[in-house]
Each structure stands twice: as structure tokens, then as C-alpha cells.
Amino acid sequence: MRPNKRDELVRKALQVFYRDGFHATGMDKLVVETGVSKTSMYKHFRSKEDLILAALQLRDESFRKWFLCRVEELADTPADQLIASFDVLGEWFQEDSFRGCMFIKAGAEYQEQDHPIHVHAATYKKLMLEFLTDLARKAGARDPKALGCQLLLLQEGAIVTAVLVKNCDPAKDAKTAARVLLENALG
Amino acid sequence: MRPNKRDELVRKALQVFYRDGFHATGMDKLVVETGVSKTSMYKHFRSKEDLILAALQLRDESFRKWFLCRVEELADTPADQLIASFDVLGEWFQEDSFRGCMFIKAGAEYQEQDHPIHVHAATYKKLMLEFLTDLARKAGARDPKALGCQLLLLQEGAIVTAVLVKNCDPAKDAKTAARVLLENALG
DNA sequence: GATAAAGTTTACCGATCTGTACATGTTGAG
DNA sequence: CTCAACATGTACAGATCGGTAAACTTTATC
Numbered sequence: 001m002r003p004n005k006r007d008e009l010v011r012k013a014l015q016v017f018y019r020d021g022f023h024a025t026g027m028d029k030l031v032v033e034t035g036v037s038k039t040s041m042y043k044h045f046r047s048k049e050d051l052i053l054a055a056l057q058l059r060d061e062s063f064r065k066w067f068l069c070r071v072e073e074l075a076d077t078p079a080d081q082l083i084a085s086f087d088v089l090g091e092w093f094q095e096d097s098f099r100g101c102m103f104i105k106a107g108a109e110y111q112e113q114d115h116p117i118h119v120h121a122a123t124y125k126k127l128m129l130e131f132l133t134d135l136a137r138k139a140g141a142r143d144p145k146a147l148g149c150q151l152l153l154l155q156e157g158a159i160v161t162a163v164l165v166k167n168c169d170p171a172k173d174a175k176t177a178a179r180v181l182l183e184n185a186l187g
Numbered sequence: 188m189r190p191n192k193r194d195e196l197v198r199k200a201l202q203v204f205y206r207d208g209f210h211a212t213g214m215d216k217l218v219v220e221t222g223v224s225k226t227s228m229y230k231h232f233r234s235k236e237d238l239i240l241a242a243l244q245l246r247d248e249s250f251r252k253w254f255l256c257r258v259e260e261l262a263d264t265p266a267d268q269l270i271a272s273f274d275v276l277g278e279w280f281q282e283d284s285f286r287g288c289m290f291i292k293a294g295a296e297y298q299e300q301d302h303p304i305h306v307h308a309a310t311y312k313k314l315m316l317e318f319l320t321d322l323a324r325k326a327g328a329r330d331p332k333a334l335g336c337q338l339l340l341l342q343e344g345a346i347v348t349a350v351l352v353k354n355c356d357p358a359k360d361a362k363t364a365a366r367v368l369l370e371n372a373l374g
Numbered sequence: 375g376a377t378a379a380a381g382t383t384t385a386c387c388g389a390t391c392t393g394t395a396c397a398t399g400t401t402g403a404g
Numbered sequence: 405c406t407c408a409a410c411a412t413g414t415a416c417a418g419a420t421c422g423g424t425a426a427a428c429t430t431t432a433t434c
């Protein structure tokens with residue numbers, strides 16, 4: 001049984017794109033870093049951008065799965081889970097490989113709103129918003145949509161800040177703010 | 188008196204980089220878009236990255252100047268100015284040319300923390316944090332640093348969300364949240 | 375061993391990349 | 405008009421870009 005070359009390619013390409021950027025990573029570099037031949041790449045994917053989309057898809061699934069599972073491990077109630085999501089963010093920020101949000105990067109490098117890569121990044125953010133809004137509803141917020149949006153803003157802000165601002169603890173700051181907003185939304 | 192070619196180059200290059208990205212924009216394209224010859228470009232700047240840095244510097248100065256002035260025009264007291272800063276964000280988001288934060292893009296495309304471009308992006312965010320923290324202090328917040336950080340998170344989150352999430356009003360959501368956080372910080 | 379599927383190697387394509395060199399043209403002050 | 409400063413135009417360099425083609429090798433199943 002031969003190892004799945006396509007999956008290996010996507011997995012490794014994801015790492016390279018995440019570390020070095022999309023436009024800044026050429027196909028020849030991917031050959032070297034993934035150990036997969038260029039011919040095989042074009043056998044599995046029609047173009048570089050299709051490969052990027054597959055990498056984003058993998059990132060989407062694996063990261064969200066990890067995130068949601070981790071939130072559920074840390075807290076039982078919807079309200080506690082909303083707060084715990086910021087602890088999970090903090091865990092992520094502490095990882096050596098942390099380089100910010102791959103979907104923010106995708107949206108930044110592919111800015112045309114109808115570009116498939118941009119669309120994929122937007123879809124991912126929409127799913128995170130829905131997750132937060134759903135938890136906010138379950139937690140009994142008077143306006144779950146508003147609270148969900150506000151918590152998303154904190155999360156996105158924390159991610160950007162974790163990349164760019166030194167000597168600060170954005171996950172912790174965001175968690176503190178989230179507590180205040182949650183209390184306000186439930187009270 | 189000859190128009191300042193260097194300034195014109197930087198101004199136009201800034202627009203192109205903002206619209207199309209840094210790595211995705213080549214020097215030949217800049218020649219076409221700016222009307223400045225490649226020779227002149229290399230006369231004024233040693234490299235493409237030096238030109239990018241100059242563009243970031245221009246963006247830094249012009250945007251912050253506009254932002255701060257606009258905040259002061261909209262409100263008189265520090266507390267009101269903190270809230271008004273979200274209205275100013277909203278104005279920015281409504282501009283046709285809005286494409287998100289150029290410094291987030293710079294940090295995304297140049298991820299090495301010691302890279303001059305990344306450093307410049309980080310410096311910009313630090314200045315915005317100081318601005319908010321200063322206003323928070325003047326507004327009488329018990330912990331101006333914490334409030335400044337929280338409001339920065341909301342602003343950064345609003346910018347990212349304005350780019351990637353449809354059918355939402357991130358500036359308004361952020362403003363609502365900022366009100367709650369400010370009240371909590373002053374009360 | 376035979377064989378099909380999968381994958382690699384090598385070379386190539388036209389285009390573009392960042393940056394350099396040199397000849398030529400333009401501008402504005404004196 | 406002269407002339408220095410500034411800018412343009414053109415061609416080039418070596419490298420890389422995304423992608424293609426053909427020959428060859430490897431793998432796994434029968």
C-alpha cells in the first residue's frame with residue numbers, strides 16, 4: 001500500500017506556504033521542501049492556486065477541529081466555552097510554528113473578492129463567526145449575533161496583535177474583554 | 188521647479204502595493220503604473236524593499252495623521268475620542284479603495300520578525316496602541332494599558348473582519364463593544 | 375516475472391523577476 | 405543659449421517563475 005502522495009504534498013505545502021507566504025513560494029521551492037516532483041504536483045493539481053486551495057482546505061479542517069475540540073475539553077457550558085476559546089487562542093500563540101492566521105494571509109495576498117482563495121478565507125471566517133454566535137445563543141445572550149461578532153473581533157484582533165505587537169498578551173487581554181462583553185450581553 | 192519625482196514614485200507605488208500586494212507587484216509593473224523609469228527608481232532607492240519601506244513610511248504618516256485629525260474633529264473629550272475612533276474606522280471601511288490594513292499585509296508577506304518591513308509594521312501598531320492607551324489614561328481608566336490593548340484588539344479585528352466577512356458592520360460592532368469596555372474601565 | 379499505475383528525472387518553454395549599464399533626452403537656473 | 409542635474413529609454417544579466425513533455429524508474433498486485 002503506497003503512502004498517499006497527494007496528502008503528503010498538501011500537508012507539506014501547507015507548512016511551506018504558512019511559513020514563507022504564497023506568492024513568495026515558487027513551485028521549484030515546493031519540490032525541494034516537499035520532496036514531491038513537479039510532475040506529480042501537476043498530476044494532482046491543475047495549478048499552483050489549486051494546490052493552495054487544497055492546503056487551505058486542510059488547514060481549515062485540521063485547525064477548526066483542533067480548536068473546537070480544545071474548547072470543549074476546557075469548558076462545559078456555552079458561556080464558559082466562549083471564554084475558553086481565548087485560552088485556546090493563547091495556546092496557539094505559544095506554539096513555535098505560530099505565524100498568525102493563514103486565512104488572514106490568504107485574504108491579504110489574494111485581495112480580489114471573487115478570487116477562489118479569497119472566497120475560501122472569507123468562508124472560514126464566516127464559520128468561526130457562526131461558531132461563536134451559536135455558543136452565544138446557547139449561553140443565553142440577548143443578541144447572540146452581536147455578541148458573536150464582538151467576540152470574533154476580539155479573536156481576529158488578538159491574532160493580528162500576537163503577530164505584530166511585542167510585550168503584550170493579546171489572548172489574555174481579549175479574554176478579559178470577552179468576559180466583560182459576555183457579562184454585559186447576559187446581564 | 189521640478190516636481191519631486193521621488194515623492195511621486197512613493198505615492199504611486201504605495202497605491203499599487205496596497206491594491207495588488209508586495210510580492211505580487213514587480214518592478215516592471217511599477218514602471219508602467221507610476222510612470223517613473225526603472226533607472227530613476229534605482230537612483231532613488233537601492234532596492235525594491237527600500238521602496239516598500241518608503242511607501243510604508245508614507246502610509247504611516249498620512250494615515251495616522253488623517254486618523255488622529257478625524258478623531259479630534261469628531262469628539263472633544265478623551266473618552267468620546269476613544270469611541271469616535273471607531274466611527275473613523277467605519278469611514279475608512281466605506282472608501283472604495285479600502286483593502287484592509289497595509290501594515291497587516293506587510294506583516295503577513297514579510298514574516299521574519301527582524302525583517303525591516305515587518306519591523307516597520309510592528310512599529311506602526313505600537314504607535315496606535317500608544318495612542319489608544321494615552322487616550323484611555325486621559326479618560327481616567329483605572330488600567331489604561333489594559334483598556335488600550337482591548338480597544339486595539341477591537342480595531343484590528345474590525346479591520347480584518349471588514350476585509351473578509353460580508354454582511355456585517357465591524358466598525359459599528361466594535362464601537363458597541365468599545366462602549367461596554369470603556370464603561371467597565373471607568374466605572 | 376509481467377504489468378499498470380504512480381512517481382521521478384531531465385529538459386524545456388515563454389514570461390517575469392530584481393537589478394545594472396549606457397546612451398540619450400529633458401528641465402530649469404544662470 | 406549653456407550646462408548640470410535629473411530623468412528616460414533600451415538592452416542586458418542571471419535567476420526564477422508557473423507550467424509542459426518525454427523518457428525512465430519504482431511500486432504493488434496478480
